[in-house]
Amino acid sequence: MLIEGLGNGSTLLEVGSSDGCEAVEALRAGAATRVIVAEPDRNNIAAAREALRRARLPDEAVTFVNCGIADTSGPRTFYFHPTHSNLNTALVPPAGARSEALDFFSPKDFVTQQRIVPPMLIKMDIEGYEVDVLGAASDLLLATPAVSILTELHPERYSSERSMERVLEKLFAHGYVARLIESAGEQRPAEFSDAGLVPYLTSGTRGLYRDVPPEFALPFCSRLHGPARRKIVRSVLLTRR
Numbered sequence: 001m002l003i004e005g006l007g008n009g010s011t012l013l014e015v016g017s018s019d020g021c022e023a024v025e026a027l028r029a030g031a032a033t034r035v036i037v038a039e040p041d042r043n044n045i046a047a048a049r050e051a052l053r054r055a056r057l058p059d060e061a062v063t064f065v066n067c068g069i070a071d072t073s074g075p076r077t078f079y080f081h082p083t084h085s086n087l088n089t090a091l092v093p094p095a096g097a098r099s100e101a102l103d104f105f106s107p108k109d110f111v112t113q114q115r116i117v118p119p120m121l122i123k124m125d126i127e128g129y130e131v132d133v134l135g136a137a138s139d140l141l142l143a144t145p146a147v148s149i150l151t152e153l154h155p156e157r158y159s160s161e162r163s164m165e166r167v168l169e170k171l172f173a174h175g176y177v178a179r180l181i182e183s184a185g186e187q188r189p190a191e192f193s194d195a196g197l198v199p200y201l202t203s204g205t206r207g208l209y210r211d212v213p214p215e216f217a218l219p220f221c222s223r224l225h226g227p228a229r230r231k232i233v234r235s236v237l238l239t240r241r
Contacts, residue, residue: 001180001208002123005150005237006031010119013038013111015069015133016088016126020048023062024055032121035062036114038069040078040102044085063114070104070129071136078102089127091157107137119146128157131164138167142174149176149238155224155231165222168214168238175241178217183207184234191225191232192216206234 002022006012012032014022017039026032039045045064052059068078068090078100079093087094090104105113107122122137124130130151134141141147158164168176183189187199187207195216199207212220221233 001150001182001235001237002026002121003029003031004180005121005123005148005239007119007148009033010121010146010148011036011116013116013120013122015122015124016040017044017048019044019086020051020062022123023048024051024057027057027061028055034116036116037062037064038067038105038110039064040066040068040090041080041085041088042066044088047085065110065114066102067110068102068104069107069110069124069126069133071106071132073105073109074103075101076104086125087127090129091127107133108140111140118144119148120144121148121150124149124151128154130154131158131162131167134164134167134171138170141171141176145240147240148179150235151238152235153221153231153233155222155233156229158222163222165218168218168221171238172214172218176238177241178212178214178221178236179210179239180237181209181212181217181220182234182236183209184231186232189225189232191220 011034012026014037017037023035079089079097081087081094082096183206185205187202197209199209201208221236225232
């Protein structure tokens with residue numbers, strides 16, 4: 001999904017990077033002309049630098065910025081998970097979390113500060129905060145050509161006030177499409193099967209689906225499903241027509 005989202009040379013803006021693997025993948029494939037990582041956790045930045053070293057890539061190949069991305073710019077509290085740094089969050093603190101006030105930037109302010117120009121892929125795994133960032137970035141996305149989004153989804157953290165469905169509706173109405181969707185928990189969840197969707201690639205408990213119509217992408221990406229209220233989409237790649 002990452003390489004397809006980058007296409008033939010884009011800037012990769014990675015929002016949250018627990019280990020630097022995506023930056024290494026993009027650089028090794030030659031798909032990213034520039035890589036910028038916005039990461040609140042200094043330990044994760046150190047781990048990402050070590051991943052670059054192991055891959056024999058120069059440290060200067062990636063610009064690391066110790067900050068968060070949010071709906072507005074300014075300092076706010078960030079919570080560090082006691083054992084799993086990939087579960088750090090700016091939302092509800094996990095049990096035993098350590099908190100720290102950090103600098104956050106809106107997507108528009110960060111792109112301006114770093115002088116990022118399209119084509120660009122924004123890649124996010126920020127534990128539910130993606131709905132806030134995408135909502136704040138929607139005007140920037142619609143005004144800027146050649147910007148794609150690859151984000152992990154956390155529907156258990158969405159609500160009527162923080163609605164991913166509403167954010168996606170706006171993007172779809174202005175030419176964005178669900179180019180790729182990765183299922184969660186099963187290669188072909190019942191909801192996908194009922195919609196007549198077939199994965200073109202499978203691995204373990206995940207299936208990869210291409211060009212999912214909006215009438216399915218909206219509920220699949222935005223809601224929990226079935227009596228067990230389970231998540232059926234792990235991540236989505238959004239591109240502009």
